[in-house]
Amino acid sequence: MGDFLLVTIQVDMHDRLAMTLQDDLTTKISQTGAFGVLIDISALEIVDSFIGRMISNISSMSRVLDAQTVVVGMQPAVAITLVELGLTLPGVKTALDVEKGMALLRETMVVPESDDDDRQDI
Amino acid sequence: MIGGEAGKMALYQATQDNTKELLAEWVKEQMSTISKQGAIKEADLRDQCDTFLHLFTSAIRHGNTTDLRTSEWDAVLRYLNEISATRSEQGFSPSETATFIFSFKKPLFTALGKTYASDAPALASATWESTAILDRLGLYTMDVFLKTRETIIARQQEDMMELSTPVVSLAEGILALPVIGTLDSARTQVVMESLLQRIVDTGSTVAIIDITGVPTVDTLVAQHLLKTVTAARLMGADCIISGIRPQIAQTIVHLGVDLGDVITKATLSSAFAVALQRKGMTISRIKAQA
Numbered sequence: 495m496g497d498f499l500l501v502t503i504q505v506d507m508h509d510r511l512a513m514t515l516q517d518d519l520t521t522k523i524s525q526t527g528a529f530g531v532l533i534d535i536s537a538l539e540i541v542d543s544f545i546g547r548m549i550s551n552i553s554s555m556s557r558v559l560d561a562q563t564v565v566v567g568m569q570p571a572v573a574i575t576l577v578e579l580g581l582t583l584p585g586v587k588t589a590l591d592v593e594k595g596m597a598l599l600r601e602t603m604v605v606p607e608s609d610d611d612d613r614q615d616i
Numbered sequence: 617m618i619g620g621e622a623g624k625m626a627l628y629q630a631t632q633d634n635t636k637e638l639l640a641e642w643v644k645e646q647m648s649t650i651s652k653q654g655a656i657k658e659a660d661l662r663d664q665c666d667t668f669l670h671l672f673t674s675a676i677r678h679g680n681t682t683d684l685r686t687s688e689w690d691a692v693l694r695y696l697n698e699i700s701a702t703r704s705e706q707g708f709s710p711s712e713t714a715t716f717i718f719s720f721k722k723p724l725f726t727a728l729g730k731t732y733a734s735d736a737p738a739l740a741s742a743t744w745e746s747t748a749i750l751d752r753l754g755l756y757t758m759d760v761f762l763k764t765r766e767t768i769i770a771r772q773q774e775d776m777m778e779l780s781t782p783v784v785s786l787a788e789g790i791l792a793l794p795v796i797g798t799l800d801s802a803r804t805q806v807v808m809e810s811l812l813q814r815i816v817d818t819g820s821t822v823a824i825i826d827i828t829g830v831p832t833v834d835t836l837v838a839q840h841l842l843k844t845v846t847a848a849r850l851m852g853a854d855c856i857i858s859g860i861r862p863q864i865a866q867t868i869v870h871l872g873v874d875l876g877d878v879i880t881k882a883t884l885s886s887a888f889a890v891a892l893q894r895k896g897m898t899i900s901r902i903k904a905q906a
Contacts, residue, residue, distance in 0.1 A: 570812030
């Protein structure tokens with residue numbers, strides 16, 4: 495059982511894929527009882543309002559399942575687009591890269607130090 | 617009939633026959649009106665006038681004095697373009713540029729008068745024709761002049777935009793963006809992009825936006841600032857806004873702008889102190905104060 499889950503999005507998200515991710519992730523969180531989820535979107539270059547909302551939704555869902563979510567590695571262009579779309583992702587924690595995100599999770603969580611993170615690539 | 621074929625031919629004849637006198641008179645006329653002495657040499661001016669006169673004469677040869685869009689006028693217009701653009705760049709005033717064409721009227725009318733001294737209807741008709749065509753050419757000169765000016769202004773604006781958005785690194789992981797001048801949509805876009813790009817490049821987690829040099833903050837500017845802050849937050853960097861002057865603080869509150877949970881500081885140094893604290897760094901004196 496790992497403390498953190500790492501989700502790396504390495505292809506352009508299309509709507510169906512986002513839905514699958516949402517399903518998989520929530521299942522995985524409840525299965526593993528992870529305390530923290532890192533969503534790495536550094537490879538994501540194009541977002542639309544739907545994907546923006548999915549990111550927001552996924553992190554809200556993880557929070558409901560008692561896992562802190564940190565979105566890491568957002569590209570400048572993506573950030574600008576989301577802001578222009580009015581999706582400011584309130585309540586979602588963010589970090590510049592995976593390392594900083596991990597540090598943030600460790601800081602905010604009172605869990606025993608553990609390094610064997612579960613890794614799931616999409 | 618005013619403006620008839622006779623008038624057109626008369627105009628051509630008069631111009632053709634008196635080229636030398638026209639040129640001399642015209643140059644003299646212009647030299648007396650141009651206020652910036654030495655801005656243009658008499659020889660250069662003579663050259664310009666001479667070229668124009670040649671082009672003008674060949675353009676009106678076939679009696680087309682009404683439609684400037686036809687091919688006969690192409691060369692004339694192109695030459696005027698050139699003259700007007702150079703004058704605009706050399707800093708001539710609009711009226712001085714327009715004078716180039718309008719000062720041609722007097723010598724031309726004199727020449728017409730001399731040629732048709734005995735024929736009043738022909739004189740009237742030719743005068744009318746020449747006035748119409750010269751006015752149109754004059755207006756065209758003004759159009760080109762303004763267009764050149766606008767190009768210069770646009771270029772300067774672009775230069776300013778590039779110059780005025782430096783992102784500087786204050787310490788490891790701390791960036792500062794001193795904004796100087798009014799923030800409009802286009803500039804905010806540039807500011808936002810360069811800040812976010814630098815955040816990625818340097819891996820900084822704290823960015824200080826210093827608005828000491830922003831003269832006024834209205835709702836639009838505040839909104840732009842908030843957008844930048846939010847975008848930076850989405851990427852995982854915190855923004856601190858500093859350099860808010862008392863008047864601006866008043867304006868922001870009076871406008872009802874909600875800066876939300878953005879950290880604001882009065883001065884850049886206090887913002888820097890907060891940033892250092894966040895990063896777990898301090899500044900200490902290594903020598904006792906003298």
